[in-house]
Amino acid sequence: MTRKIGVIGMGNVGSTVAHYIVSSGSADDLVLIDTNEKKVQADAIDFEDAMANLPTHTNITVNDYSALADADIIISAVGQIKLQDNAGDDRFAELPFTSVQVKDVAQKIKESGFHGVIVAITNPVDVITSIYQEVTGLPKNQVIGTGTLLDSARMKRAVAKGLDIDPRSVTGYNLGEHGNSQFTAWSTVRALGRPVTEIATERGLNLDEIDHDARIGGYVVFRGKGYTNYGVATAAVRLANVVLNDAHEELPVSNYRKELDTYLSYPAIVGRNGIVEQLQLKLTDEELAKLQTSADFIKTKFAESMQ
Amino acid sequence: MTRKIGVIGMGNVGSTVAHYIVSSGSADDLVLIDTNEKKVQADAIDFEDAMANLPTHTNITVNDYSALADADIIISAVGQIKLQDNAGDDRFAELPFTSVQVKDVAQKIKESGFHGVIVAITNPVDVITSIYQEVTGLPKNQVIGTGTLLDSARMKRAVAKGLDIDPRSVTGYNLGEHGNSQFTAWSTVRALGRPVTEIATERGLNLDEIDHDARIGGYVVFRGKGYTNYGVATAAVRLANVVLNDAHEELPVSNYRKELDTYLSYPAIVGRNGIVEQLQLKLTDEELAKLQTSADFIKTKFAESMQ
Amino acid sequence: MTRKIGVIGMGNVGSTVAHYIVSSGSADDLVLIDTNEKKVQADAIDFEDAMANLPTHTNITVNDYSALADADIIISAVGQIKLQDNAGDDRFAELPFTSVQVKDVAQKIKESGFHGVIVAITNPVDVITSIYQEVTGLPKNQVIGTGTLLDSARMKRAVAKGLDIDPRSVTGYNLGEHGNSQFTAWSTVRALGRPVTEIATERGLNLDEIDHDARIGGYVVFRGKGYTNYGVATAAVRLANVVLNDAHEELPVSNYRKELDTYLSYPAIVGRNGIVEQLQLKLTDEELAKLQTSADFIKTKFAESMQ
């Protein structure tokens, strides 16, 4: 009846998500929520100051959880990136803060009557996505994390640079935790019509280096400006659009895998109800071991966060 | 042969401008320049991390003035918003800093061989636009400031809210300085098929309040988040697109008016060569007096800045 | 919950409307209906053959009225342009055919449970819009015709050409019937910050010629290719987007005016429920007389068509 998206958390990422939605006209109604009332009001006015110069119109509501009752999607960008400042390369520095925040937000989402799809960006995203599902009680398929959709894009960027091609012409996935235990599943990565592992040597690609770069890619950006926002916001809005369109597109996102008993990133078919189908990759034994390690790590952290 | 845009200054505004260009696919080539090498590199990587999830591709070059030689447009977002922190509502707090910076940037632009259109956002924008023209020696029509394109959008937002209509359904202009001496030229503002002055009383619009709001609109946003970026970035990119398209669209932007002997905002027809034609409004005597006051103020400040 | 649009009639106009919706990603779900089963199936497959090369996804349903129950908008492009071939410049040549067709379609729309907004393009559009409202029993504000949104665009094109400016920089309306009794309400037309009547002489604009051109603009295109489609399809999709966005934008469209007791084109504020507010222009006596003449003509034709 309308495309309605809620964005919770108006920090660097959430406001970039909201701007991308407003500037691209992806939603008809946009609900912005933040505990910092001044910040969210300032962003809302700033978006409205843009509208006379935009081709589309978006109706904006501020800090009203009840407006989420009939939203299609809620994007969670709750976070406090400053907690990362002295944390080194570890997305878990934010967990003690974000897990408390997210439980509160999730409870309010539940009380709003929301019954759409939650897209979590908040880090550590796999644990946070689990918390959202647990607290809201929404079906598991309706709660998704952006996960390695971003890391896969980083891997594609690095492979594409090495081959002088467009990142969209690289296929394949980073799997597992959107964090240090993730890995590029090289058995799935293809470019120029062939497995990348086959062409790496002849084309001078150092796969270990690319794997490392993709995993720490966020930290390079983070150290350069104190946060990352454009890559992850783009991943989140792409995911939201796939849900709105009911596109059934294949995306590596954080979704609940029963055999691993946890949320973690693994490609899935995404549509209006969230996860429509889960892929069954033929991974190598080494990749399967890495995936298990990553799953175990996320489960442990999730258990801790719910104590 | 390609759409090529340079963005100089990767602060809150410049990076938002660049993101909007990348996410909307407005340019084929994008040149990003900032004296903070780490910041501009971080933004460039962040944009490239977005590209696997975007429908269009943009080629990004970093900190290479020579790449501007064949650019269509340079958008100047040089600035240091922190200088505003204790300045109250005065965009001139940045001038001592930005005027020095901009002279240096303008000299480098000149040396690059650039011969396109400069779009200045840097505040105080009318003075800065004057400096760009003076130092680069580009024809006056090829140097434009976003000026009151933003303030007019703010006025439209306020009028539109009061009438419960779309800001794009309000026409008219804020004129003069993009600063405290500007004013809404109410004789030009129309909505619902009539002059707004005619319907204000019956519809409960307080025009003085709206005028004031538009003038200080930026400060409300500024006080809420420490900067403004979405409204002004949208205005700048719209202006850039009008230049690229050679659209000959009418926009209130900062352009050089011979009879006032200064840059200031006044509606003009904009195309590939920048200012194609200047409007000749029938302003009231009061509006003409305000325009002269605003012009005198800008001229004084410009003279000071060139000493 | 989704943007869902139905398009009824897959002739030159309807298929162009559908293509524009698919290529711009304006809708998530698209229902295509035509009595020519082979044609509508061919178009649906042709659109699906486009999708692997498009950035967005649209789900297409063919010839299923029940799918309209929860549609936001139905665009009626039912028609048989060949009936115009020997008709000279008269959109009423199609009425005997289209009025029968439209009554049938309207009945099926009613039975589907549709409760959104109908956008009629079918000619003679003011009479057809009246029929849709009458037969479906939908509230008058929810049934709209594209009307002179197209003719106003033609007038703007002609004025803009004469002034060497962008048509979007001309404001004002053609009013009345989308047919031979329409007229340009010159008292409403403005460009370059002034009434066009004031600048016509100095800028060499022949307003009578432009008025005539706008009224017969469609026939020039019609005689060149046997139909018109791009201008009117663009008007219809713009109108649909304004409804979806709940933008409250001002558009000259065919809407029911109580004081004239008929549908005819007159600017209105358009939102999710269709007509949100009707403008009250200050027309000249001559314009008022023309409007009355146009209204009388439409009422007579509507009465005939319902006999």
Add this chain to the structure above:
Amino acid sequence: MTRKIGVIGMGNVGSTVAHYIVSSGSADDLVLIDTNEKKVQADAIDFEDAMANLPTHTNITVNDYSALADADIIISAVGQIKLQDNAGDDRFAELPFTSVQVKDVAQKIKESGFHGVIVAITNPVDVITSIYQEVTGLPKNQVIGTGTLLDSARMKRAVAKGLDIDPRSVTGYNLGEHGNSQFTAWSTVRALGRPVTEIATERGLNLDEIDHDARIGGYVVFRGKGYTNYGVATAAVRLANVVLNDAHEELPVSNYRKELDTYLSYPAIVGRNGIVEQLQLKLTDEELAKLQTSADFIKTKFAESMQ
């Protein structure tokens, strides 16, 4: 300096290509050419009638070959689809007509001084692309046919329908002639993270049927409406955008393969200079044989057409 595209041939396909470019704002300048002066003028006016209701502006020039001198891309949609009416499923029915036309057009392109990239849609496309290259004398990498970019999209549509996924989530190619000798290279087709040949049986996909459907897909649409336009126009505009963006995206298009000594469809990396790199697939022996057969057929037809 601007994005400038020429479209030659304003039939069903050419006018759809032009409309898509105008409605999406892909080009700043558009040159439309057709021997039917009335038709091309009618389309140009129809596009201009759309512009007041569009967010972007496109400058249109009609029937002026000299305007192509600095165009980035020329899209050839010359053709006469009615010649197919009694031809059965054979795109060569048009060749005697189109080869004569295209030689004339190519000569005029050469004389214009055009030095950009030619995108040929005209059928039989591989032969026609060869003629364009031969007559214009442009480097082989700058002359491309849309080829099986469309057939691959049709194959993806069919596979995607069978798997209930998005066509964009299917990778792989149809190779060879855009005509009856083409084939789906199943060794290259992947979906759900696996080769489609592996999952076909378990998912109930009949690959022979899909192969056949993709090859004759155009004929189903053709028989339903007498022409095909949306799928092929979308492929052509996507290809044009990849050239404009210098995206280096991988696309299966008709390009000159030295080892086969002919134009035919085979994936390549496409950028501003056209073909940037040619892929080297590991095809099966059966696929290689089919490719050779297809190449031989095209070469024979090309030789005949140049006698």
